[in-house]
Amino acid sequence: MKVDIGPVTRLEGHLSIHTTVEDNIITDARSVGEMFRGFEVILKGRDPLDAQQITQRICGVCPYAHAIASSYAQENAYNLKVPANGRIMHNLIQGANHLYDYLLQFYQLSALDFIDVTAILQYTGSEPDLVRLRDWVKAELASGKPFPAAPFLPRLSGKYLEDTDLNIGALKHYMESLEVQKKANKASAIFGGKFPHATTIFPGGCTQDPNIDHISSYQSLIRDVKEFIHQKYIPDILAVAAGFPEYWEIGQSKGGFLSFGLLPFGPESDSARLFAPGALLNGSISPVDFEAIKEDVKYSRYSSPSGLKVREGTLTPDPHKASAYSWVKAPRYKGQMVEVGPSARILVDYMQGNNPTIKKLVDKFAGLAGIGAANLNSVLGRHLCRAISAVVIADFVLAETERIDPSAPSMAVYDLPESGEGFGATEASRGALLHYIKVKDYKIDHYECVVPTTWNCSPKDDQDRPGALESALIGTRVETPEEQIESNRIVHSFDPCLACAVH
Numbered sequence: 001m002k003v004d005i006g007p008v009t010r011l012e013g014h015l016s017i018h019t020t021v022e023d024n025i026i027t028d029a030r031s032v033g034e035m036f037r038g039f040e041v042i043l044k045g046r047d048p049l050d051a052q053q054i055t056q057r058i059c060g061v062c063p064y065a066h067a068i069a070s071s072y073a074q075e076n077a078y079n080l081k082v083p084a085n086g087r088i089m090h091n092l093i094q095g096a097n098h099l100y101d102y103l104l105q106f107y108q109l110s111a112l113d114f115i116d117v118t119a120i121l122q123y124t125g126s127e128p129d130l131v132r133l134r135d136w137v138k139a140e141l142a143s144g145k146p147f148p149a150a151p152f153l154p155r156l157s158g159k160y161l162e163d164t165d166l167n168i169g170a171l172k173h174y175m176e177s178l179e180v181q182k183k184a185n186k187a188s189a190i191f192g193g194k195f196p197h198a199t200t201i202f203p204g205g206c207t208q209d210p211n212i213d214h215i216s217s218y219q220s221l222i223r224d225v226k227e228f229i230h231q232k233y234i235p236d237i238l239a240v241a242a243g244f245p246e247y248w249e250i251g252q253s254k255g256g257f258l259s260f261g262l263l264p265f266g267p268e269s270d271s272a273r274l275f276a277p278g279a280l281l282n283g284s285i286s287p288v289d290f291e292a293i294k295e296d297v298k299y300s301r302y303s304s305p306s307g308l309k310v311r312e313g314t315l316t317p318d319p320h321k322a323s324a325y326s327w328v329k330a331p332r333y334k335g336q337m338v339e340v341g342p343s344a345r346i347l348v349d350y351m352q353g354n355n356p357t358i359k360k361l362v363d364k365f366a367g368l369a370g371i372g373a374a375n376l377n378s379v380l381g382r383h384l385c386r387a388i389s390a391v392v393i394a395d396f397v398l399a400e401t402e403r404i405d406p407s408a409p410s411m412a413v414y415d416l417p418e419s420g421e422g423f424g425a426t427e428a429s430r431g432a433l434l435h436y437i438k439v440k441d442y443k444i445d446h447y448e449c450v451v452p453t454t455w456n457c458s459p460k461d462d463q464d465r466p467g468a469l470e471s472a473l474i475g476t477r478v479e480t481p482e483e484q485i486e487s488n489r490i491v492h493s494f495d496p497c498l499a500c501a502v503h
């Protein structure tokens, strides 16, 4: 039977999943990006120094990653040396954004796939937030409305966590996390000027001059976020994992992994990073080669040629293309499908032994859960890898604040060259993000973005091989084919952002 789930809720943008189910097993899956945007077309002919501002408008969740990838690409194109303060403030803005995003992804976008909201009806305590939630859910259920207690209910049928105290605790953290996310965003805004679209991230550094007040305010906010990560977020992930151990196996993608590396230690664009870059193909790691990326469009709604390299990319929309089923392109690395995102970031670093803290945390949590590193490629693996990333990033950004020198410059001084080209790569929360810029006559001649959700939610490629999410869905057993709570859990573990994917 054919079952289309669309739009899938609790994600950013418009994604549908078209499945074929035989004997309760998904035998085919199509990841369908439902909209066109065209930022690369908008950028052509504009002032290059607008690029890091315009590309932030691709998304309100991960804008800083776009600004930073654009800045790196322009620094590469203009051959700039960035002062240490500039790079550190980029890291502080981007690091805090990752922390916000991981909490949003778990509590608001994924936790209710596992947590039983109706447990709140059994709450007998006196905490005002929980009393309010209990009374509201009760009144909504008694109201006769067609959809009472939205956005908590209705929900898909399936098994949810059974421990009442755990469920109620997680619901409390769901609400608390909103305040903690606000703190992370305030921290970004101290150096970014505002949230979500920073005004200060610029090729050559940061236009903010840091002072002691900025540093101490940032530290105070991030310490609170860090405490929540350790006290609430990690235990909640482990509680979900203990209740649903089968999800260490469910949702495995069937290709390689790619990470561009995150948070450089030094001011040069090739500085070592807190999370190392690399491509993990057929079990072995190699350095990233941007020239090995090609984007197929056999099943994408574009009439431009298929299989083009990033610097050759073009975008001719063709909404009626007969073979196509998605507005998302299909990027492939050395011809292979790869997953990007938290599991790729951690596995690529772990396999290289780059960051001892990452190795220690992976080994510790894998030991607690009784799994191996290979299980990080799974629904629970993606959630755990975000939590491990959060621990590592919170410590790193706090340490970075100690390295700011308020008396030193934060921006390179330069004249825009008449021409040049460059790549800029970073890790957005959802994975590997690449920007490419070519400048001619002081204008943008060509701009390309290859974006995390484009990799993960790609349609099939020119060889008919599925994208990462499609491959993770195919083979999955679904108890109720018409509803597929299992597919929703898999989709949410990738944390798709379709606004980014189609950009």
Ligand code: NFE
Residues within 6 Å of the ligand: 012, 058, 059, 060, 061, 062, 065, 066, 428, 429, 430, 431, 433, 451, 452, 453, 454, 496, 497, 498, 499, 500, 501
């Ligand atoms: Ni719109 Fe984004 C992240 C980027 S995902 S959220 O993280 O780049 O494609």
